[in-house]
Amino acid sequence: MISEIRKLFVYGTFLQGEPRNYYLNNCKLIQALEIPGRLYSTGRGYPAALFDGNSKETIAGEIYNLSGDSNKKLKELDEVECTRFDLYRRKDLKHKGHHFYLYEAGDRLKGYLNKENTINPGSWRRKGSVALKDPVEFAINFEKEQEERYMEFPPEDSSGMIFLRGGAPILVTAPHATRHLRMNKQKQQEEYTGAISVILHSLTGAHALYTHWASKIDPNFYDDAPFKKKLAKVVTKFRIKLVLDLHGTRGQKAEDIYPGIGNNREFLIGNNSYLHKLNDSAKSNGLVLGGLNVFPASIQMTVTKFVATKLGIPTMQVEINERLRDPEGNPSQFEKLVRFLTDYIYSIKTYI
Numbered sequence: 001m002i003s004e005i006r007k008l009f010v011y012g013t014f015l016q017g018e019p020r021n022y023y024l025n026n027c028k029l030i031q032a033l034e035i036p037g038r039l040y041s042t043g044r045g046y047p048a049a050l051f052d053g054n055s056k057e058t059i060a061g062e063i064y065n066l067s068g069d070s071n072k073k074l075k076e077l078d079e080v081e082c083t084r085f086d087l088y089r090r091k092d093l094k095h096k097g098h099h100f101y102l103y104e105a106g107d108r109l110k111g112y113l114n115k116e117n118t119i120n121p122g123s124w125r126r127k128g129s130v131a132l133k134d135p136v137e138f139a140i141n142f143e144k145e146q147e148e149r150y151m152e153f154p155p156e157d158s159s160g161m162i163f164l165r166g167g168a169p170i171l172v173t174a175p176h177a178t179r180h181l182r183m184n185k186q187k188q189q190e191e192y193t194g195a196i197s198v199i200l201h202s203l204t205g206a207h208a209l210y211t212h213w214a215s216k217i218d219p220n221f222y223d224d225a226p227f228k229k230k231l232a233k234v235v236t237k238f239r240i241k242l243v244l245d246l247h248g249t250r251g252q253k254a255e256d257i258y259p260g261i262g263n264n265r266e267f268l269i270g271n272n273s274y275l276h277k278l279n280d281s282a283k284s285n286g287l288v289l290g291g292l293n294v295f296p297a298s299i300q301m302t303v304t305k306f307v308a309t310k311l312g313i314p315t316m317q318v319e320i321n322e323r324l325r326d327p328e329g330n331p332s333q334f335e336k337l338v339r340f341l342t343d344y345i346y347s348i349k350t351y352i
Helices: 070-082 135-149 193-204 226-237 273-284 303-311 331-349
Strands: 007-010 028-041 047-051 058-065 088-095 099-106 161-162 168-174 180-182 185-187 207-210 242-248 259-262 315-320
Touching: 007 028, 028 088, 028 099, 028 161, 047 088, 058 099, 058 315, 070 088, 135 193, 135 331, 161 226, 168 193, 168 226, 168 331, 193 207, 193 242, 193 331, 207 226, 226 303, 242 303, 259 273, 273 315, 273 331, 303 315
Parallel strands: 007 099, 168 207, 168 242, 242 315
Antiparallel strands: 007 058, 028 047, 028 058, 047 099, 088 099, 161 207, 180 185, 259 315
16 A cells, blocks of 8 residues: 655654664654653663553654655665564554654564563653763764754754753753854854754753754844744743753864853853853863853843843853864764763752
């Protein structure tokens, strides 16, 4: 039978940055989605899921549009998922306006799925991602897919941004992970900031919000940007207490990290300890903070300024030197960056 369904939901090793995402080359990532059901560890390096519309638990994943010959792609994926041997079975679901296929555990896997193997919360990103053990490999793989969409605006069924729900009241944002329009001119993406936000989500449980298609409105320049509207909803719904807005320097700077907190630290809203902890984490990881006046985040309507002045939440723009954002060319520096940011978020988690 010829398929009319051209979307696929994935939740494990097919996610962007994960080992088998290359099977979805040329397919279009639409959005992140959580579907009712329960996620399990198979103990074999990949998860399995049972979907249940009545479940109070959810499974986090991504929806892709299947490009080209969708039936050919589905046959290929059926082989990969061993549907012939009932390891997985393909089924279709409708959820939040999408009609898509997914793969859930077949009879040969169900015997391994028990309460002890439940992944809670139902996120492979937070429990089994490559980012947990090799952030360099994850970042390189993630960015290879990201760069395919640097300059493309999102299709009609995508907002152009991905939100990953975490468990800590901290939100990491990457509004310039793709290109963006400012005064009708296309501005460069800030490489690897999206990947870093996802890595920090995996390692610390922080929420993450990043662009995965080009933005028609620069989120760091205009207040009516869709990115800021989504950010405001996330801050309210999940009672966020600190926002870290990731950016990247475009040239080699003297120092490693430049915190943007306003001209007089006003964007910290009295929480000066957040800056002290940032400096402590930098020193313990052999990094140096630059001056507060280099990227104050107050000249235009930045994300940082918006969060602090409009939402009343402490926030900080974190400018990362490009020499640290090069996992392929300088993996040791990238690992140092990840350790620094992870240490910092953990220091804040125990404080707030």
